Amino acid sequence: MAENPWSIGRALRGMFVKPTIDETTWEDLEAALLTADFGPDVTERLVDELREKVERYRTTDPRDLQRMLKESLEEHFAKFDTTLRLTERPAVVLVVGVNGVGKTTTIGKFANYLRRFDRSVVVGAADTFRAAAVDQLATWAERGGAAIVRPQHEGQDPASVAYQTIGYANEHGIDIVLVDTAGRLHTKAGLMDELTKIRRVIEKQAPISEVLLVLDATTGQNGVMQASAFLEHAGVTGLVITKLDGSAKGGFVLAVQERTGIPVKLLGQGEGIGDLTGFTPHVFAAALVE
Numbered sequence: 001m002a003e004n005p006w007s008i009g010r011a012l013r014g015m016f017v018k019p020t021i022d023e024t025t026w027e028d029l030e031a032a033l034l035t036a037d038f039g040p041d042v043t044e045r046l047v048d049e050l051r052e053k054v055e056r057y058r059t060t061d062p063r064d065l066q067r068m069l070k071e072s073l074e075e076h077f078a079k080f081d082t083t084l085r086l087t088e089r090p091a092v093v094l095v096v097g098v099n100g101v102g103k104t105t106t107i108g109k110f111a112n113y114l115r116r117f118d119r120s121v122v123v124g125a126a127d128t129f130r131a132a133a134v135d136q137l138a139t140w141a142e143r144g145g146a147a148i149v150r151p152q153h154e155g156q157d158p159a160s161v162a163y164q165t166i167g168y169a170n171e172h173g174i175d176i177v178l179v180d181t182a183g184r185l186h187t188k189a190g191l192m193d194e195l196t197k198i199r200r201v202i203e204k205q206a207p208i209s210e211v212l213l214v215l216d217a218t219t220g221q222n223g224v225m226q227a228s229a230f231l232e233h234a235g236v237t238g239l240v241i242t243k244l245d246g247s248a249k250g251g252f253v254l255a256v257q258e259r260t261g262i263p264v265k266l267l268g269q270g271e272g273i274g275d276l277t278g279f280t281p282h283v284f285a286a287a288l289v290e
Contacts, residue, residue: 016062016063016065016066017062018062020060020061020062021054021059021060021061021062021065025062025065026047026051029047029050029065029069030043030047033046033047033251036249036250036251036252036288037217037220037221037249037250037251037252037255038251038252038254038255039221039251039255039259041258042076042251042254042255042258043251046069046072046073046076049072050065050068050069050072053068053072054068066289069289070285070286070288070289070290071285073254073285073288073289074281074282074285074286076254076258077253077254077257077279077281077282077284077285078281078282079257080257080262080263080264081263082238082263082264082265082278082279082280082281083265084210084238084265084266084278085209085210085237086114086119086175086176086209086210087209088206088207088209089175090166090169090170090174090175090176090177090206091175091176091177091209091210092166092176092177092179092202092206092207092208092209093110093176093177093178093179093208093209093210093211093212094179094181094195094198094199094202094208094210094211094212094234095107095110095178095179095180095181095212095214095240096181096183096195096211096212096213096214096230096234096236097183097213097214097215097227097230097240098183098184098226098227098230099130099183099184100183100216101183101214101215101216101219101223101242102214102216102242102243102268103180103183103214104133104136104137104140104180105140105242105268105271106214106240106242106266106268106276107123107137107140107141107144107178107180108137108139108140108141108143108144108146108273109140109144109268109273109274109275109276110144110178110240110266110276111123111140111141111144111145111146111178112143112144112145112273112274112276113266113274113276113277113278114175114176115144115145115146119175119176120172120173120174120175120176121144121145121146121147121174121175121176121177121178122146122147122148122149122165122168122169122172122174122176122177122178123137123141123144123146123147123148123149123165123177123178123179123180124148124149124161124162124164124165124166124177124178124179124180125137125138125148125149125150125151125161125180126158126159126161126162126165126179126180126181126182126198127158127180127181127182127183128151128155128156128157128158128161128182129158129182129184130182130184131154133180134150134151137180138150140273143273144273146178147168147172147174149161149164149165149168152164158181158182158194158197158198159194159197159198159200159201160201162179162198162201162202163201163202163205165177165179166202166205166206167205169206170205170206177206179198179202181194181195181198182194188229191229192229192233192234195233195234196233199235208235210237210238210265211234211235211236211237211238212236212237212238212239212240212265212266213227213230213231213234213236213238213239213240213262214239214240214242215227215239215240215241215242215256216242216243217241217242217243217244217249217250217252217253218243218249220249220252221252221255224256224259224260231260231262236260236262237262238262238263238264238265238266239256239257239260239262239263239264239265239266240264240265240266240267240268240276241253241256241264241266241267241268242268243268244267244268244269250284250287250288251288253267253279253284263279264279265278265279266278266279267279267284
């Protein structure tokens with residue numbers, strides 16, 4: 001497996017080939033985890049767990065520590081149910097997040113991801129706050145092989161666009177609906193009120209299967225703070241982490257799950273239309289460490 005640019009394996013490589021585990025091993029491990037944006041609390045917990053395991057199994061072999069680190073990470077990731085709930089027809093997914101995190105591109109990539117599983121997809125352009133958003137979304141929806149429902153006139157109510165999108169899905173037998181939403185309004189209260197209205201209108205026609213919050217890995221913990229209003233008010237059911245390819249911040253995936261209690265369900269690891277994957281704990285843990 002080619003090493004990921006966000007892997008902590010490079011930082012740990014020298015540590016795992018040393019002849020024995022010593023105090024500098026633990027210092028190097030702590031530094032590598034902090035650099036990878038696990039955050040101080042998660043880092044401390046992981047190091048304490050691993051010290052206890054090393055002592056319990058009475059090993060001095062750094063290769064044992066590498067294996068234990070991978071197993072511990074997988075255990076932590078696996079505490080969260082990363083399954084996408086898309087069984088309803090149509091399955092409706094609200095996509096939320098602040099502007100600039102890659103929400104529009106994520107929707108196109110997600111449509112492409114779903115098309116690979118032979119699911120038909122329609123995208124609703126309900127971010128009517130930004131004039132350019134609809135055109136950008138249309139471009140990415142087309143790349144992802146999805147239909148798109150646009151506003152019928154400038155300034156159309158976002159909830160109305162969402163309503164029309166569900167109607168289109170019902171009329172054409174579409175499997176999955178992805179609804180884009182605004183990332184910014186003049187006030188947070190206005191933004192959350194709008195999302196509440198969109199939800200209410202959609203739920204008159206179909207249940208909402210997922211509310212996915214898009215977060216930018218390069219902003220790390222700051223991204224979580226920026227998205228706090230969505231986390232508090234939008235009924236988020238899953239996280240999408242974008243821009244992992246340009247970041248050594250792989251630890252952010254665990255830190256954000258532990259901090260929010262919400263599972264990461266999708267990872268964006270590149271700029272191409274096919275660069276979105278589901279989140280699999282054992283695969284991601286191995287890729288981080290090796």
